[in-house]
Amino acid sequence: MSFDTVIMVDWSGGNDRGATPKKDAIWTCIARAGQAEPPLYHRNRQIAETYLQGTLTAEQTAGRRTLAAFDLCFAYPAGFAEKLTGSDDPLALWDWFAARVTDTPGFNNRFDLAGQINTQFPGTGPFWGNGRPNHDVPHLPRKGRDRTGHDLPEHRATDLAAPGAFSPWQLSGAGAVGGQVIMGLPMLSRLRHHFGAALSVWPFEAPTADIVLAESYFSLLPASYLTGHAIRDAAQVALYARALSALTPDQWQTVLDVVPTAEGWVLGLGHQDLLKGAAMPDLTPPPLRNDCFAMPQGAHWTPVDDALAHLRAQLSPITATETIPLAAAAGRILAAPVIAARSHPPHAxxxxxxxxxxxxxxxxxxxxxxxxxxxxxxxxxxxxxxxxxxxxxxxxxxxxxxxxxxxxxxxxxxxxxxxxxxxxxxxxxxxxKAGEDMTAGSDVLPAQRRLTPADLATLAACGTGQVTVHKRLRVGVLSTGDELRAPGEHAADGQIFDANRAMLLADIERWGHAAIDLGIAPDDRPKLRTILDDAADRCDAILTSGGASAGDEDHMSALLQGTGTLALWRIAMKPGRPLALGLWQNTPVFGLPGNPVAAQVCALVFAHPALAHLAGAQWPTPQGFSLPAAFSKSKKAGRREYLRARITDGAAEVFPSEGSGRVSGLSWATGLVVLPDAAAQITPGTPVTYIPFASFDL
The missing domain is CATH 2.170.190.11 (Molybdopterin biosynthesis moea protein, domain 3.)
Incomplete structure (x- = not known):
């Protein structure tokens, strides 16, 4: 059991909506094998019915089995059909409505007909929600609480099982579906009679015909799954068409295995996990482009801004996505916009x-x-x-x-x-006011945003239980050099303790990525090659320190050169300058300088935004502040300088030494003073740009 084509239909009970696509209108979408076509807008029911009849005919002629699913109740609560038609057959009720509904692009009689139907039941009701301003429809109360004694259930069994489903008796107001039903059943009746035996209606009839009609409900999947269209209705028909068309024959057998009753059932209800898996498969990330680091590399020095602009233009997200509970989403990066499932506050x-x-x-x-x-x-x-x-x-x-x-x-x-x-x-x-903070269906947070604790509160308030996020970027950190020893080990003369790895691993964790300790690599190219091979299998990106220049012992640069991807950037900055970039088995490698201060500055300036972008986030630009200098310095033109700094009495004080090996200056500092590429003469009181470490997410 399966379908070649799925058509999703979001119906409407209102009048002609005009030529411009709008919300709360009729939208349709066709999908095959998990691939959806662009959703279509239909300004009124007459145009939509003509389209559906023609499309179903074309699919039948092409030999494709088609499911047409409507966000529309196919039946009413038990007892209603029998009272009107003498039978509990919901399909007879379709014909009953088709014989009595008047419908033109500018007028329909749904309110008057509902009032007439109410006279056939005891008490007042069951229909309510007169939507005509300044005009009371006889026997049709404006509010649901004004009904009494009509002896019919408020909901069907499927409505009670579907989270948030509204009663089909409500004709106007927030969540009203009753108007759609009255104006939709005649259309379904006409489709059924037009196609005859070639069409069946699930679950009242076996779903074995060329064309099967079914009832859908657009709240079975999380609102966070809605992407690709600014109008929620359009995004919904595309999402459900894609999800249903991706089901396997066995999955279809499971979804359609329902004991039929006269009240009908919502397609997929009780099998939301199957729909979720079909709607949001584990995407395969795109490969990193082989020229992502390649810049024209003459003998000139590359300005910092040029290098950042090149990385921003060439890099793109490389992580797959996953859907996780909201409570586990702090620090994660949204892969899709989040749409409010409910207004906040929901009521005044x-x-x-x-x-x-x-x-x-x-x-x-x-x-x-x-x-x-x-x-x-x-x-x-x-x-x-x-x-x-x-x-x-x-x-x-x-x-x-x-x-x-x-x-x-x-x-x-x-x-x-x-x-x-x-x-x-x-x-x-x-x-x-109701919805004064957020309204149902509105965009709450955009894709590429890293979620904060405050974001979780915002999403929880509008009913979001799950979010679709990028998987964490796995970043390996590797130190290179025979002279390095791990802290706590014995260090002989000529050996030093590895300060970079602990620092960079902590950076990665603070930036929200998954840090992977790759240890220390010796100055041995075969061994370094083996370490990189293993790292490429475990990591999405690699940060190395040391061996990034062009000397005899700069083995990292030499190995990247052998892959044909090396870009040895001579950055016009201090500290830093050599920055080796390349791909190892299609995994980006950032080769940082070996001196701790230079390694950290390059990590903050280049790795921080580049890794965020690879992880699916917006490119972060650190926020700087203008402060008076508390130091003197004469700077030549030609390179940008980053000085370890902190604020003292409202002025920027810098660390006494600019040496890249003075790692204690990083602990002393609370940020960086950035001096421009041009020449500068700094004296106490001169305005300078101070960037706190917090602006680098540290």
Missing amino acids: NAAVDGYAFAGPLPDGPRTLPLHPGRAAAGDPFNGTVPDGHALRILTGANIPDGTDTVVLQEDTAANDTHIALHGPLKQRANAR
Whole structure:
């Protein structure tokens, strides 16, 4: 059991939406084998139905089995169809609606028809939500709580099982789906009769025909999966078309194995994990381009800005993606924009403890009778506050119906039956608007953003439970040189302790990547080659220190030269200068200088942004601040200089020595003073640029 083509349809109950693509309109998308075509906008139902009939005919002619899935209830709660048609057959109900619905691009009778249907049931209802302003439709209440005694369930079993599903009786307001159903069933009826035996309706009929219709629901997959289109409806049809078309025959057998009832069922409900796996496969990262480090390498010195611009233009993300729980996402990089699953706040609510009433309140003293009950966060008031009355309300509670304004508790005097207060008080004072922070369907955070603790709070507030992120960039750190010993080992004369590796590994961790300790490599090319071979299998990028120049013992440069990818940049900067860049088995290698200060400065200036970009983040630019100098220096033109610095009494003080081997200066400093490429004469008070280490994410 499988389908060659999947067509997803987001239906609408409204009138013609105009020529420009819009939200809350009709959108369709075709997908085959996990590849979706661009979604299509249809301005009204007549155009959309013609398109669907023609497309299904073309697929049938081409010999392709087609599933057409609609974000539209295919049936009503038990008892409704039998009351209207004398049978519980939902397909007979389709025909019943097709015979009674009037539909043109500018007008339809869904509200009037719903009111007429309500007269056939006891009490008031089941339909509600008269959406016509200033016009009361007979027998159709405007609010759901005005119904009583109609003896029908509010939801189908599938609605209760689907998270966040709305009742098909609601015709207007937030989350209304009832209008779509009334205006969608006639279209489904006509498609069914047009194609005859070549079409079946799941789950009421076996899904064995050339064309199968099914009910979908666009909240089975996380909102974080929606990408590629600014309009949410368009992104939804593309996502679900891609996911369903990627299912295997065995997976289809599982998804379609449902015991049919007259209430129907949502396709894929209960099998969300299958849809997630199909919608967001583990992507294979693109290979790094072989010319990513290649710059024209004459004898000239490369300015820092030119080198950074080249890296930014040539590098691109090389990590795959994964979907993880929000609680585990701190420090991770978003691979797709996050769209709010729910507005925040979802309802208008109180900003203070006090009393809610209908505002505004005119100037002067006033006494209001207290209505019984109260509203609290998580325990909303169930009812309507009469005009001229007040209700006790606590911070965060939904604003009760009949009220819109809150008076601060401290500004009232109260007893068991009344409150006394003094105006004036503006309407909606001390009340937060629904969605004033974020609205459902809006973009919350963009792709390429590294998530902060505050971001997690923002995403949690709008209902995001999972996010799609880039996998952590695995960065290996390797020190080279026979003279190096690990700290704590015995060091003979002529040997030094390896200061770079501990520093660079800590840098990598602070930058949010996965740090891999590659140890110390001797000045032995065969052994270094073996170490690099192993590192290329374990790492996405490699930082080395030492051996980055062109001397006899600069084995790293020599090996990269042998791959044909070496770019030995002579950077016009101090400290730093030699920067060996290349690819080892398609893994980027950043060859940093051996002196600790030069290694750290080059890591901050070049590796920090380049690795972030490779990991999928936006290219980070460190923020600098203009401060008066607390030192004197005469600088020649031709290279940029980075001085270890800290702030003393509001001025930038620099470390007494500029030597690259004076590693203690990195501990002394809290940032870097950056002197420009041009000549400069610095005296105390001269403005200089100070970049704190925090701007490099340290």
